Amino acid sequence: MPEGDTIFRTARALGRALTGKLITGFRSTYPLLTRFNDDTPLMGQTVEQVESRGKWLLIHFSGGGTLATHMLMSGSWHIYRPRERWQQPRMNMRIVIENSEYCAVGFRVPVAKMLKPQELARATGIPPPAIDVLSEQFDWAEVSRRLLACADEQVADVLLHQEVMAGVGNVFKSEVCFVTGINPFSKVASLERSQVTALVVESQRLVAANVLEDSGDTIVTYSGRRRRTTHESDPGASLWVYGRDGEPCRRCGERVHRRIQGPDARVTFWCQRCQPMSDGSIVDG
């Protein structure tokens, strides 16, 4: 699944291609989108803003509508010049938005809905900007409050809750726990207040540090980009613990552990020496 930083980059690239420009064409294979377009034609409107909210990508139109798409495992947005050859078969096309310079194509986008402003405000599942780690409106106090409300859950699981904080995927979950020295299997209730703050601050810092500028007119794909959470430039040395089970911890040399965690059975990596449980117990890995 693409992580929040990938969706953020996609939103940036789509924003550069679409924002402020007159829409010259709109097509979709989804009946609800075409019906919306029949009632309130997008042709002649402009795109006012493209933003990411966690794993959602929102395209706001000047007529007041917002196209909300979620990529899940399969979807992607590509940007092409007119007449440029598409990198995916036509049958994978779900949505096309065109202006005089660019053609944005949503391929195999599994979730797409057109929302009016009041519907967007009410839409459950689309995180508000205040809890999106990559939003300028990110509010760490609000996120800390939401995190503390999950007192009985384990820290690493809560970092994945998109309704607590949006944008931290499974890779950064382990990395944030390592950087803050917090054991991923600790209950939220066992954390000191300063540790809660550190989790939120480091989540934002690490995810933001991985967002790099893309050139504006190239094709955006989901082919795995290298993530960087350490300060080293060697690609193999780019993560602290994620994917490194059995290898020595970069801080203490102890073996990095791996274990399946949580209701969704996601993999977690950690160092037992650098990330002790506050009660001294040991989680096997």
Ligand SMILES: [Zn+2]
């Ligand atoms: Zn260590």
